[in-house]
Amino acid sequence: MTYFPEDFLWGASTAAHQIEGNNLNSDWWARESVMPGMELSGDADDSYHRYAEDIALLAGAGLNAYRFGIEWARIEPRQGHFSRAELAHYRRMIDACLAERVTPVVTLNHFSLPLWFATEGGWSSPHAVERFAAYVEKVTDILDGVEWVVTINEPNMMAMITMMTEAMRSGQASEWQSPTVEGESDRNRIAAALPVPTVEYARPMIAAHHAARDIVRARTGAKVGWSIANGAFYADPEHAEKLAEVRYAYEDIYLEASHGDDFVGVQSYSTQRVDDNGLVPHPEHPDNTMVGTAYRPDSLAVAVRHAAAVAGAPVLITENGIATSDDDRRIAFTSEALAHLGGAIEDGVDVRGYLHWSLLDNYEWGHWGPTFGLIAVDRETFVRAPKPSLAWLGDVAQSNGAGTLRTDEVQI
Numbered sequence: 477m478t479y480f481p482e483d484f485l486w487g488a489s490t491a492a493h494q495i496e497g498n499n500l501n502s503d504w505w506a507r508e509s510v511m512p513g514m515e516l517s518g519d520a521d522d523s524y525h526r527y528a529e530d531i532a533l534l535a536g537a538g539l540n541a542y543r544f545g546i547e548w549a550r551i552e553p554r555q556g557h558f559s560r561a562e563l564a565h566y567r568r569m570i571d572a573c574l575a576e577r578v579t580p581v582v583t584l585n586h587f588s589l590p591l592w593f594a595t596e597g598g599w600s601s602p603h604a605v606e607r608f609a610a611y612v613e614k615v616t617d618i619l620d621g622v623e624w625v626v627t628i629n630e631p632n633m634m635a636m637i638t639m640m641t642e643a644m645r646s647g648q649a650s651e652w653q654s655p656t657v658e659g660e661s662d663r664n665r666i667a668a669a670l671p672v673p674t675v676e677y678a679r680p681m682i683a684a685h686h687a688a689r690d691i692v693r694a695r696t697g698a699k700v701g702w703s704i705a706n707g708a709f710y711a712d713p714e715h716a717e718k719l720a721e722v723r724y725a726y727e728d729i730y731l732e733a734s735h736g737d738d739f740v741g742v743q744s745y746s747t748q749r750v751d752d753n754g755l756v757p758h759p760e761h762p763d764n765t766m767v768g769t770a771y772r773p774d775s776l777a778v779a780v781r782h783a784a785a786v787a788g789a790p791v792l793i794t795e796n797g798i799a800t801s802d803d804d805r806r807i808a809f810t811s812e813a814l815a816h817l818g819g820a821i822e823d824g825v826d827v828r829g830y831l832h833w834s835l836l837d838n839y840e841w842g843h844w845g846p847t848f849g850l851i852a853v854d855r856e857t858f859v860r861a862p863k864p865s866l867a868w869l870g871d872v873a874q875s876n877g878a879g880t881l882r883t884d885e886v887q888i
Contacts (some may be wrong), residue, residue, distance in 0.1 A: 478878040479818035485579055485829025486873030487541030488534060488850055491586040491629065492550075493517065494833060494838040496524035502549035503594035504587070504841075511644060513651035514842040521836050522858045524565075528572050533851060533862055535576035538870030542573055543581035543626070543831045548611055549590040555607070558614050568620040574621055581794070581831065582622050583703070584612055584688065586629040587637060587841065588725060599634065599680045604783055608684040609691060617694040625698045625796060626741055627688040628681055630705040634731050635677035638843075654841040657767045674723050681732040687738065703741025703794040704730045706779035708772070711750040719750045726755075727783075734787035739828060741794035744779035747772045766799035766846045773809045774797075777816035780825055790826040793817070795833035799846035803863045806850075810869065814877060832869060836860075 489797070493499050508516045527544075534542055550562040573580040593607055599829055601607070612627070616664035619625065628634070631846035634655065643649040659744055683700050692700040704727055710717035734740040749756040758764060763771040776796050784791050798809040810832065821827050837849035843853075850866035853859070 478876045479821045480877040481821075481828070484827075484876060485581070485624075485792070485831065486869070486876075487539045487543065487578070487829070488832045488835035488837065489543035489581075490523070490530075490545070490835050490868075491583070492545035492547040493520075493586065493588040494834075495521040495530075495836055496547065496842070497522050498524070499549055499554040499588060502547070502588040503591050503592055503598070504589075504681065505549075505589050506594075507641070508842070511652040515839075515844050517839040519855075519858075520839050521853045521855075523836065526858060526860075527569050529567075529577055529860060530835060530851075531572045531578060532557050533860060533866070535578050537850075537862070537866045538874045540577065540873060541558075541579040541581055541654075541829060541831060542835070543583060543624075544569060545583040545586040545629070546615055547588065548585055548593075549588060551593075551615065552590055555590075555592050555596075556610075558611075560668070563614070563618050566615075570618065570622060574577070579624065580622050581626065581792075582619065582698075583622040583626040583629050584615060585627070587634060598638070599677075599684070600638075601680075602842050604680045605683045605687050609687045612688040612691050613695070616692060619692075619698060620789075620821070622696065622698050624698070624739075624792065625692050625700045627685045627692070627700065627702045628702050629741075629794075630743060631678065631681040631685070631702065632673065632726055633705045634681065635673040638677060639673065652842050654843060656841055657843055657846060662741075663880075664783050664814040675729065678729050678733075682730070685733065699738035701734060701737040701739040701741055701792070702730075703743050704734070704783065706742050706743055706744045706783055707755075707777035708747040708748050708778040708782070710747060715751050718752050718754065722748060722754055728786050731783055731786040734789050737787070739792045740783055740787040740789045742776075742780050742783045742791050743793075743795035743833070744776045745795075745797065745833075746770050747778065753886045766801065766839070767840075769799075771798075773812035774816045776813040777820045778788045780817060780820050780827060781823075784827075786823045790828050792828045793830040795831065797833035797848045799848050801847055803865050806863070806865045807868050810865070814872065818877060 508514050546566045689700045804834040834848045836851050837847045840846045
């Protein structure tokens, strides 16, 4: 028995900067050289040259969708100068997917920005919307045959990255801490020091998303939306007012901006408690993941139900996974997550696909330690070594989820 629709997408996701390597004209490449506590991305997984192998491994396992990013800093290394060669490169990636009968899900911006744009002020620049729109219009020239387009990845996490960068520059923080990785000794201090993201961070990215959505719709036949980091926040009843405040600042303002989109991308890894002071850092626990988050596979269904209700749009799971060196644990986590997702679908939530994070072990925005991938990559030779979880997820895809557990069999 399966709860998943017949045309359900089963696949995996990546981000360009995290896997391609040598993204020389981006703000992240520049940031890595000057921020204390940051490791260098370097050659990354060399997927810029090895994308065909990566897509073939995904398809060979039985998956039918691949979410990957187009790197703005490669397409437009200088403002107004668009590289025909780089546009052709990403078109070849699309064609490689189509040749393998893999549905490409294309992300237009995944955190990294052209250095010139970041220097101009990035998303805070008064020219941000027109700059992004010009890039998107150029990219639509290569999107023939692409059915799914994500405009901006996790704008709410992008706001946190901006805040962390500002904290480093002001001296609030002395060492880089990626918002995607829980800190160790500095975790509580940094969490307390950073203010809640405000509408000033959200407004330009919302405007850019809507502009990009209009362009994609006018120039392609693709479905278009953006992806939101969903925290599956919860609180005791006495903290309900603070919970609503935190939800709005961290995700609901972005989910509400998805009204009218063809889908909303949901990205979920764990839950997080809220008290009257705001977000509560994950307490130390033996079951915590490599990035310090709680082991909560049920968070995906919690996030999906909330996102669908607020956004009023169909859901595409654009990221879900676990940072672990134990692949059996990855399979267990994903199996339980899919079981709960199936329960949400059974209850009527419109979910169109599940894209696991990540296809490859990769550069985790300043850190090489956390491993999320279905495929291990030797950083010296770039040899790909598929983990058992890749074959397992491929089998799930081939049965359209029939092999996943029922939610009433899952113990949380």
